[in-house]
Amino acid sequence: MHPRNTPLDADILDTLFLEARTSYSWTARPVEDSLLRQLWSLARLPPTSANSNPARLVFVKSPEAKERLKPALSAGNVEKTMTAPVTVIVAYDTRFHEQLPRLFPAKDMKSVFEKMPPEAREKQAFMNSSLQGAYLILAARALGLDCGPMGGFDNARVDAAFFAGTSWKSNFLLNLGYGDPASVRPRGPRLDFEEACRIE
Numbered sequence: 001m002h003p004r005n006t007p008l009d010a011d012i013l014d015t016l017f018l019e020a021r022t023s024y025s026w027t028a029r030p031v032e033d034s035l036l037r038q039l040w041s042l043a044r045l046p047p048t049s050a051n052s053n054p055a056r057l058v059f060v061k062s063p064e065a066k067e068r069l070k071p072a073l074s075a076g077n078v079e080k081t082m083t084a085p086v087t088v089i090v091a092y093d094t095r096f097h098e099q100l101p102r103l104f105p106a107k108d109m110k111s112v113f114e115k116m117p118p119e120a121r122e123k124q125a126f127m128n129s130s131l132q133g134a135y136l137i138l139a140a141r142a143l144g145l146d147c148g149p150m151g152g153f154d155n156a157r158v159d160a161a162f163f164a165g166t167s168w169k170s171n172f173l174l175n176l177g178y179g180d181p182a183s184v185r186p187r188g189p190r191l192d193f194e195e196a197c198r199i200e
Contacts, residue, residue, distance in 0.1 A: 016141050021187065023146040023179030024080050031061075031085040031177055035143060042139035043132060050109045054096035054125040055132035056168050058089040072157035077150050077173075084148065084175035089158060090136065092129035094122050095167040122169075129171050136174065146179035 002008065008016075036059050044053065060069050066082055069089075073081055081087050097113035113121050137147050150173045158170040 016138055020141050020147075021179075021184050023148045023175065023177070023183065024185070025180040025183040026080075026084050026146075026175075026177040027180055029085070029178040031145065035145075036086065039136070039139055039143060039145075042142065043136040046131075046135045048128040048131060049124060050100065050112075051104045052096050052100065052109075052113075052124070052128055053103055053132070054092045055129040055136075055171075056091045056093050057136070058091065058162055060087040060089060061085070068161045069158065072154045072161065074152035077152045080148060081150070081173070081175055085177035086175070088136070088174040088176060089162060089170050090129065090133040090172050090174055091163065091168045091170045092122075092125040093168050094118070094125055096125050096128075097121065125169075126171060133172060133174065140174075140176055144178075145176050148175035148179075149173070150175065 014020075040057065048054070060066055066087070069087060070078060070082060097110050100110040100113065101108075113124070116124075133149070137149060140147050153170075153173055155170045158173075159168070163169065
């Protein structure tokens with residue numbers, strides 16, 4: 001067991017950050033449902049505001065489900081998505097606060113969120129589901145999967161196809177699988193500390 005509050009080994013940092021790349025094409029190796037369950041068991045653990053856990057995931061695997069998703073994709077995202085073993089619709093539940101009596105029993109946070117304007121509550125759901133989507137990427141990499149997160153789709157069409165009659169809304173898409181090494185691109189530039197950060 002790795003001791004808490006000590007740096008991770010270099011090979012772990014390579015897996016999660018330094019050598020990881022966005023995948024655009026995929027091998028034929030499938031992603032088993034048991035691995036997706038393991039993925040959620042990890043991604044659900046890091047923090048969200050008031051332990052709200054607003055993220056909701058749809059693992060799009062079947063050819064039929066992929067065809068339902070296809071019309072919502074921008075042209076540049078069709079091939080990479082249709083060939084990915086799994087595409088995750090990372091969504092959020094606008095009624096997430098209804099779970100708070102169970103998720104945050106120490107205080108009546110359900111009432112706090114219920115009193116918010118709907119747009120403020122949805123902002124919380126969007127922000128925290130974005131956090132959970134980032135956790136999902138790191139968990140997937142830790143389990144040996146490659147990732148391809150995407151915008152480039154019509155949220156309204158995805159919501160109509162997958163979430164009609166529910167309180168769920170799509171945030172972003174995430175292709176998962178085992179990337180084709182031949183398709184790996186060099187990492188693009190990143191901003192230096194002095195460009196993006198301040199210490200005050």
